[in-house]
Amino acid sequence: MRRRPRCLIAFSVLFTVACGGAATPELQLIEDVAEAMGGLRSVSQTAALTVEGQGRTFRLGQNTRPRADLPYYQVENYLLQVDYANQRWRLGQDRTTTFLTGGGQLYGARQTYGLDGDVAYDEQGDGAVRASEKVAADRWAEMYHNPLGIVLLGLDETSTVSNLREGGAERVVDIVAANGTQFTLHVSGDTGLPSKVTSSSYHPNLGDVTIETLFDGYQEMGGLGGFQARLTLPRNYTTNLDRFTISRYSTTADTNADVGDLSAPPDVRAVPPPMATVTVDVEEVTDGVWRLAGQSHHSALLEFEDFLVLVEAPQSEARTLAVIESARELRPDKSLRYVINTHHHFDHSAGIRAAVSEGLTIVTHRTNRSFYEDMVARRHSIVQDALTRNAQPLTLEAVSSEEPFEITDGTRTLQIVTVVDDLHSDGMLMAYLPRERILFEVDAFSPSAAASPFAETLLRNIEDRGLRVETIVPLHGAIATLEDLESAVEQEAQAP
Known part of the structure; x- marks a missing residue:
């Protein structure tokens, strides 16, 4: 002006x-x-x-x-x-x-x-x-x-x-x-x-x-x-x-x-304002399990007999839609049915509305239910987002702190469990494949981080629940092992 x-x-x-x-x-x-x-x-x-x-x-x-x-x-x-x-x-x-x-x-x-x-x-x-x-x-x-x-x-x-x-x-x-x-x-x-x-x-x-x-x-x-x-x-x-x-x-x-x-x-x-870009790098973890990485926030894709499950819709609408597109390209003959939301923090829930617009069921901790109901109902008139352009009802499955939530097709089972006593976010969820011994988590252990203040809580939850974890797929950072987590906990304990 x-x-x-x-x-x-x-x-x-x-x-x-x-x-x-x-x-x-x-x-x-x-x-x-x-x-x-x-x-x-x-x-x-x-x-x-x-x-x-x-x-x-x-x-x-x-x-x-x-x-x-x-x-x-x-x-x-x-x-x-x-x-x-x-x-x-x-x-x-x-x-x-x-x-x-x-x-x-x-x-x-x-x-x-x-x-x-x-x-x-x-x-x-x-x-x-x-x-x-x-x-x-x-x-x-x-x-x-x-x-x-x-x-x-x-x-x-x-x-x-x-x-x-x-x-x-x-x-x-x-x-x-x-x-x-x-x-x-x-x-x-x-x-x-x-x-x-x-x-x-x-x-x-x-x-x-x-x-x-x-x-x-x-x-x-x-x-x-x-x-x-x-x-x-x-x-x-x-x-x-x-x-x-x-x-x-x-x-x-x-x-x-x-x-x-x-x-x-x-x-x-002299330079134009930056434009948001999205890259999705597909990395196979094991048969029917992929990490959809790229940039700072990652997702994971799990294949079941006749449907797919996405772990995390983070960062932005653009990233979530790109991840959903990549998932459907990997297995075009199967429906993408669920997205597991680990916690409500805005960098990890920014894609919730986009996921709803694509017909996915949101699986999250019960403490987030009313918040997501409000988020999905909110008006987006200044910028018309994906859900405004393609209105869909919210379908939500709530996870309690006491019992795991299971998704299974009879051959592969995914357990979604609460991380108890997590100081980063109440109602933090992690996902576990028992047969494959793979754990999916975020903001508790990031292998590239300079410190890991929440890693001890994650390790204690793994041990208390008797999870036989071998591979950890962090949604920040590179794929790691249980030994890497144990080492991070030890280093954190020795830090001044």
């Missing part, structure tokens, strides 16, 4: 006021909010924002149960710099895990990423890489999820401000940017200041979602007074994606600091 320079916005607003032009009720609300924040002139002439602080960011879709609290990173040295005149921003923050991951030890890392118009980028090491168009669109919207940004957008003559209404003790108005992105601004009836901003986005697992940022703890911030604007801005920002809190920050802001040049690196701007 092209934006006028701040000076032109300020001139336009002041000219309207000076000449006695009648503002619409919607625009009048925006101007009143600007006055409450420190003055219409000061707000309209502000072109940049620097926000510093600390807080938490949360890992969406990585909780131990579908409706449990999300694990989070502790954030320090948060620095957000925004150049509204050029539609650019950059965020840097130090994130430290507070939860155990497959990599073992808790760790911290500096994270830096930004936006330059329609170019989103992530800094990595000494360079930067371009992010997808979807990421760029989300980051563009994020630029206006603060009081200063949304008021500047409302004052922009290329925006449409409409639908003024009452929402309880608040006044509510819609703001549509020139690029079509719609925001809803809520204004406190007590203070006249923004209480929250909402916009819509798309999530592959959840479909159409509402992004909501709430503001509180307003105080005067900015320059030193005089010719330097001091605006009333919030200290606290909380962002929710539907019912999930995804970030919470406590901050201070400055509207007079020099943000410098926030343009994307030239080599990043």
Whole structure:
């Protein structure tokens, strides 16, 4: 979206006021909010924002149960710099895990990423890489999820401000940017200041979602007074994606600091945004058993007398559909009947809707039932996914923690069992072929990982259940043996 320079916005607003032009009720609300924040002139002439602080960011879709609290990173040295005149921003923050991951030890890392118009980028090491168009669109919207940004957008003559209404003790108005992105601004009836901003986005697992940022703890911030604007801005920002809190920050802001040049690196701007690609590498494990590998997340295919079973529909709709296509190419004369879902984490359930669209029965732990019922029923109108295009009912078989779930044709039997006391995910499933002595598992033992904090739990479950495992097919990493697992457990025990 092209934006006028701040000076032109300020001139336009002041000219309207000076000449006695009648503002619409919607625009009048925006101007009143600007006055409450420190003055219409000061707000309209502000072109940049620097926000510093600390807080938490949360890992969406990585909780131990579908409706449990999300694990989070502790954030320090948060620095957000925004150049509204050029539609650019950059965020840097130090994130430290507070939860155990497959990599073992808790760790911290500096994270830096930004936006330059329609170019989103992530800094990595000494360079930067371009992010997808979807990421760029989300980051563009994020630029206006603060009081200063949304008021500047409302004052922009290329925006449409409409639908003024009452929402309880608040006044509510819609703001549509020139690029079509719609925001809803809520204004406190007590203070006249923004209480929250909402916009819509798309999530592959959840479909159409509402992004909501709430503001509180307003105080005067900015320059030193005089010719330097001091605006009333919030200290606290909380962002929710539907019912999930995804970030919470406590901050201070400055509207007079020099943000410098926030343009994307030239080599990043020169390349097109990345396109998602899928590779499926077929590897035979034994007769009638294949690993469908490629990239970071794998699946497995098992052949029975007159049907096929898929273990895992991970990562994305595109990957799951490609895996399903490969499975049917391997055995075109047999129906693909089941998909075993190991756990609900979003990187392992991203293909559930695609699998349902292809008529597969989902086998998962019973703790996931209501979550998947909701996932399949959710609206996907912003992006029409496979299930939206080919609607099918959900057929789900629930696995209990007490008894294995068996799939058999009389000659081959597959046992699906719960991994007891798994710290990564409650209701984690593994699949076992007793006759072939093959175990399929994920996120407990990944042979290429630097550490294996959950491997001991997996080994204990194998031993407690009396499973006679010889071959392990991890759905991350290479095929391994029971001896490899035992060695990983021993190394983990000896680690400092």
